Each structure stands twice: as structure tokens, then as C-alpha cells.
Amino acid sequence: MTDRDQTSRTAILTVDDDPGVSRAVARDLRRRYGDRHRIVRAESAAAGLDALRQMKLRGELVAVILADYRMPELNGIEFLEQAMDIYPGARRVLLTAYADTGAAIDAINVVDLDHYLLKPWDPPEEKLYPVVDALLDAWMESDHRPVPETKMVGHRWSARCSEVREFLARNQVPYRWYNSDEPEGKRLLDAAGADGLSLPVVITPDGQPLIEPSDAELAARVGLATTPAQDFYDLIVIGGGPAGLGAAVYGASEGLRTVLVERLATGGQAGQSSRIENYLGFPDGVSGAQLTDRARRQATKFGAEVLTTREVVRLESCGSARRVTFADGTSIDAHTVILATGVSYRRLGAPGLDELTGRGVYYGSALTEATACAGQDVYIVGGANSAGQAAVFLSRHAKSVTILVRGASLERSMSYYLIKQIAAIPSISVRTCTEVVSACGEDHLEMLTLRNAVDGASETVDTQLLFLFIGAAPLTDWLDGVVARDADGFVLAGPDLSVSGERPARWELDRMPYHLETSVPGVFVAGDARAESAKRVASAVGEGALAVMLVHRYLEKS
Ligand SMILES: Cc1cc2nc3c(=O)[nH]c(=O)nc-3n(C[C@H](O)[C@H](O)[C@H](O)COP(=O)(O)OP(=O)(O)OC[C@H]3O[C@@H](n4cnc5c(N)ncnc54)[C@H](O)[C@@H]3O)c2cc1C
Numbered sequence: 001m002t003d004r005d006q007t008s009r010t011a012i013l014t015v016d017d018d019p020g021v022s023r024a025v026a027r028d029l030r031r032r033y034g035d036r037h038r039i040v041r042a043e044s045a046a047a048g049l050d051a052l053r054q055m056k057l058r059g060e061l062v063a064v065i066l067a068d069y070r071m072p073e074l075n076g077i078e079f080l081e082q083a084m085d086i087y088p089g090a091r092r093v094l095l096t097a098y099a100d101t102g103a104a105i106d107a108i109n110v111v112d113l114d115h116y117l118l119k120p121w122d123p124p125e126e127k128l129y130p131v132v133d134a135l136l137d138a139w140m141e142s143d144h145r146p147v148p149e150t151k152m153v154g155h156r157w158s159a160r161c162s163e164v165r166e167f168l169a170r171n172q173v174p175y176r177w178y179n180s181d182e183p184e185g186k187r188l189l190d191a192a193g194a195d196g197l198s199l200p201v202v203i204t205p206d207g208q209p210l211i212e213p214s215d216a217e218l219a220a221r222v223g224l225a226t227t228p229a230q231d232f233y234d235l236i237v238i239g240g241g242p243a244g245l246g247a248a249v250y251g252a253s254e255g256l257r258t259v260l261v262e263r264l265a266t267g268g269q270a271g272q273s274s275r276i277e278n279y280l281g282f283p284d285g286v287s288g289a290q291l292t293d294r295a296r297r298q299a300t301k302f303g304a305e306v307l308t309t310r311e312v313v314r315l316e317s318c319g320s321a322r323r324v325t326f327a328d329g330t331s332i333d334a335h336t337v338i339l340a341t342g343v344s345y346r347r348l349g350a351p352g353l354d355e356l357t358g359r360g361v362y363y364g365s366a367l368t369e370a371t372a373c374a375g376q377d378v379y380i381v382g383g384a385n386s387a388g389q390a391a392v393f394l395s396r397h398a399k400s401v402t403i404l405v406r407g408a409s410l411e412r413s414m415s416y417y418l419i420k421q422i423a424a425i426p427s428i429s430v431r432t433c434t435e436v437v438s439a440c441g442e443d444h445l446e447m448l449t450l451r452n453a454v455d456g457a458s459e460t461v462d463t464q465l466l467f468l469f470i471g472a473a474p475l476t477d478w479l480d481g482v483v484a485r486d487a488d489g490f491v492l493a494g495p496d497l498s499v500s501g502e503r504p505a506r507w508e509l510d511r512m513p514y515h516l517e518t519s520v521p522g523v524f525v526a527g528d529a530r531a532e533s534a535k536r537v538a539s540a541v542g543e544g545a546l547a548v549m550l551v552h553r554y555l556e557k558s
Pocket of ligand 1: 238239240241242243244261262263264265266267268270271272273274275276277278279310311312313340341343344364385386387389475526527528529534535536537538540
């Protein structure tokens with residue numbers, strides 16, 4: 001039997017401070033139920049409660065609890081009362097001597113006791129098994145699904161809880177969310193020994209609680225690689241969006257020792273897309289999460305190392321090697337580097353938005369907040385495809401979705417197929433020439449002030465949810481003075497580097513830079529981070545592949 005079978009079987013717990021009696025009960029239970037149930041034995045109330053807490057954290061089910069009445073620290077009734085806080089659905093049996101029958105009868109009301117059993121219970125076929133059989137039947141009839149996946153207890157309006165949900169979702173870690181105010185959330189917090197003030201609490205499938213974990217702690221505990229296996233590679237890819245994943249797949253499949261470094265979660269912007277409909281080969285569309293999962297598996301299958309939660313903060317040349325330094329000061333070297341750092345959402349400067357970010361105001365995280373939109377009036381700012389996709393997706397959950405656009409129409413910024421989809425969904429409306437001028441709310445978003453740019457009229461609307469998709473900026477400040485960039489921070493490459501056919505400044509090689517090569521030989525750029533790039537998934541993937549071809553050319557000639 002595997003460990004998984006062991007833990008997935010429903011448990012029957014027996015607690016008795018007399019070791020002889022405890023062993024005898026467990027033996028009889030095991031004889032009859034051992035093939036279908038896990039029999040857990042404890043020799044004190046404290047040990048019994050401890051075992052229940054551990055099982056709770058591991059997401060295991062407990063069907064029946066049998067407790068002796070006379071125990072020194074807590075009597076059986078007090079024990080069952082506390083056990084109920086952890087497993088309210090488990091059936092409860094008190095083992096009593098004849099003299100204690102009165103107490104057992106009283107307990108029926110106190111702890112909602114299902115049964116009391118008089119000791120001795122011989123023969124078990126007559127006295128013990130019929131009772132436990134009936135309790136197991138009753139337990140089976142109620143809905144008890146095991147929760148073997150990661151569990152997260154948090155607060156609906158906590159910005160950090162929202163970030164952790166996003167982090168788990170984007171790294172494809174299945175998890176179940178519990179509000180810290182709901183009874184099961186409180187039970188999990190108690191079992192984890194957490195006070196509920198430090199949230200979130202994440203409980204991994206092996207039952208280990210993490211209180212307010214950092215992204216790096218989470219990554220390590222849910223099985224994502226965070227540390228490079230070597231200190232020298234042929235190719236370091238910085239950024240795990242479509243361009244970076246494309247480069248990692250082609251680099252590794254063509255025999256280059258390749259490591260991909262991602263600061264948050266693989267997938268990049270595409271990983272946040274609910275449905276990409278214009279990517280070649282997916283006529284019915286594909287979600288960003290699916291595409292990312294496949295690409296990541298493909299990259300690792302070919303032998304690429306994929307590191308998450310590692311931010312690169314410096315790039316420098318050390319002779320012929322290129323050195324990449326992480327935020328924690330450690331570094332790795334390689335012959336070549338591909339910059340695939342993409343872009344990230346610009347922030348809207350309206351008063352109130354910063355304070356409420358993660359508490360009703362979200363930048364691009366429409367997917368993880370979808371269930372919170374049920375029955376709500378939701379607002380989306382932005383006129384590009386990302387905003388349109390979010391509107392279509394959220395309209396399945398929300399009462400209404402309003403898209404706010406500064407321009408006079410969507411035609412110039414959104415694909416025609418999306419405009420048609422939006423027009424066909426009655427719960428979506430588009431307000432043109434409209435901008436958000438402020439947001440307010442106590443501990444979460446409650447109200448927005450909107451202004452019409454044509455007549456200058458202001459209006460306030462009640463809403464708890466605002467999603468912003470307002471254009472993006474490249475994340476390249478750390479490359480200042482290292483590689484040439486344009487005025488907006490996008491990385492220049494190939495022909496864009498040279499002025500009227502001249503070699504770029506400080507370029508010392510006899511040849512001109514290759515097509516995707518930056519102002520530093522052996523450092524290439526692919527995807528949205530490149531100046532004048534197409535800002536599409538297909539072009540990012542294509543540039544990742546092309547950059548690898550140029551890496552080969554560079555390695556052959558250097
Ligand atoms: C919601 C949404 C929907 C979209 N829908 C479509 C669509 O339907 N069709 C389409 O063609 N395009 C779509 N796009 C655009 C498309 O997703 C992007 O063009 C594409 O993701 C660009 O890929 P990239 O790899 O260049 O950059 P990104 O996807 O931006 O990825 C860059 C990655 O680099 C990481 N990174 C940045 N700096 C560092 C650092 N210093 N260290 C380590 N890692 C770093 C980031 O965390 C990020 O994961 C959509 C975009 C969004 C936001």
C-alpha cells in the first residue's frame with residue numbers, strides 16, 4: 001500500500017489512557033475495519049487532539065472518534081468537545097464503565113454524543129461492530145470530500161493574500177481557499193497553531209503550515225526549483241513569459257545548457273490571459289495557464305532548468321562570459337544571455353488606487369478574482385485586448401461588467417473578434433471617453449469617481465472590484481548603462497542599434513550586431529522587451545526561437 005493510500009483512507013481514532021485497553025480497542029477495530037480505514041490510536045487526550053490537528057492539516061478525513069470517559073487531563077466528554085472543534089462531522093463514541101453511565105447520558109446533550117459503549121465490549125461482533133458500522137454508514141451518507149491539495153486560509157481583502165493566491169494560481173499549484181472568518185478556516189488556523197492575525201496561512205499537502213510565507217518559501221515548499229544546479233551555462237534566459245519559454249525550449253532541445261530565470265511565475269503576461277484566441281494551432285483558443293504549463297513541461301523535458309522567484313538585478317561582462325546577478329547577491333555565468341523580461345502593467349495614478357491595490361483594485365489579475373465577482377458590478381479600465389478578454393471572462397460570473405475607455409471607441413485598440421464578442425454579451429457595457437479620477441473605501445474598494453472627458457461631468461459608482469489593464473512598461477531599469485535602450489526603456493537590438501548603417505557606440509567587433517543582439521555582444525533580446533516588438537504571444541515565441549539560432553551563430557564565431 002502506498003503512502004497516498006494510507007493517508008487517503010478515512011481514519012477511526014481511539015483514545016484511552018490505559019495502554020492495555022487502548023491496544024485492545026485498536027486491535028478489534030483493525031480486525032474489522034483495517035482494510036478500509038486507518039486506525040489511529042492515542043494514549044492521552046493531548047496526543048489524540050494532536051493527531052487530529054495533524055490529520056486536519058494534511059486534509060485527511062476522520063469518520064469516528066472513540067474516547068474513554070475517565071482520562072486524567074481531560075475526561076472523554078471534554079476531549080470529544082475539543083475534537084468537535086477540529087472535526088465537527090466525525091461521529092463520537094464514549095467508552096464508559098457501568099458506574100459512569102449517568103455522565104455518558106448527560107454527554108449526549110453536551111457534545112452531541114452519537115453513542116456510548118459500556119466496557120468491556122466483548123464480544124465485539126455483538127457490542128462494538130454494530131455500533132461502529134452504523135456510525136460509518138451515517139458518516140458516509142453525509143458529504144465528506146477529502147481536501148488533499150494545498151489549502152490557504154486568508155482574508156478576502158488582504159493584499160498579501162491576494163498576491164499569494166495569484167502566485168499559486170500562476171504557478172499552477174492547485175489550492176483550496178478558506179476565508180479566515182468561516183468555521184473551516186478557523187479550524188485550520190487552530191490546527192496550525194496560528195492566531196489569524198498573520199495571514200495568509202498556507203498548508204501544503206503534507207500538512208505543514210506556512211504562516212505569511214514569502215514567494216520564495218512558497219516556491220520551495222510546493223516543489224518549484226529556485227536554486228541553479230550549476231554556476232556556468234551556455235545560455236541564461238531572463239524572464240519566463242512566452243519569449244523566455246520559447247528560448248528555453250529551443251535552447252535546451254538544441255543541446256545548449258540552458259537555465260531560465262523567472263522572478264515570479266512562468267507564463268508572463270500570457271499566463272494572465274483567460275483565453276488566447278489568435279495563437280496558431282489553437283482554433284478554439286487556449287488559456288494562458290494551459291499554454292504556460294505545456295511550455296514549461298516542454299522546456300524541462302528537453303533539460304532546461306526553470307527557476308522561479310529569482311529576480312535578476314544585474315548583468316555584466318566578465319571577459320567572454322556574461323554574469324547575471326540575483327536579488328540575493330548570488331550570481332551565475334554563461335556564454336550568452338537572452339533578455340526576455342517583457343513588460344508589466346503601468347499603474348494608474350488616481351488618488352486612492354494605490355492604497356486599495358489588492359483589496360478590490362487589481363492590475364491584470366482577473367483570473368484569480370473571478371469567483372469574487374459573482375453577483376457584483378465590476379469595472380474594467382482599458383481598451384486593449386487584455387481588457388476585452390477580461391470583460392468576456394468576468395461576465396460569466398459578474399452581474400454586470402463596465403469597460404471604461406479614455407478614447408472615443410474600442411476600434412483602434414481592440415481586435416475585431418473581441419469587439420464582436422463584447423457586443424453580443426448583454427451584461428457588458430462600454431463607456432467611452434471616461435476615466436477613473438479617484439477610488440475610496442474603508443478596508444476595501446467601495447466607490448469610484450468617474451469623469452466624462454467630453455462634458456467634464458463627474459459621477460460616483462458603487463463597486464467592490466476594479467481591474468486595470470492600462471498599457472505596459474518594460475522592466476529594464478536595472479539594465480541602465482549596460483545595454484542600449486530607447487527613450488521608453490525598451491531594449492534596442494540589431495538594425496535599431498545603428499545610426500545610418502554605422503556601428504553602434506562602444507561596439508568593438510568587426511561585424512554588425514545580429515538581428516536580436518543588443519549593444520553587448522552575446523546578449524540578445526526577445527519578445528515585448530524589445531523596442532518596436534509586436535506585443536503578441538506568437539511573435540514573442542518566434543523571437544525566443546530566433547534568438548537561440550543567433551546564439552548558435554555567436555557561439556560558432558566567437
Ligand atoms: C491579459 C492579457 C491578454 C493577452 N492576450 C493576448 C492574446 O490573446 N494574443 C496575443 O498574441 N497576445 C496577448 N497578450 C500579449 C502577450 O501576452 C505578450 O505579448 C507576451 O506575453 C509577451 O511575452 P514576453 O515573454 O516577451 O514577455 P512577458 O509575457 O511580459 O514575460 C516576461 C517575464 O519576465 C519576467 N521578468 C521581468 N523582469 C525580470 C527579472 N529582472 N528577472 C527575472 N524575471 C523577470 C516577468 O516576471 C515575466 O514573467 C496578452 C497580454 C495580457 C496581459
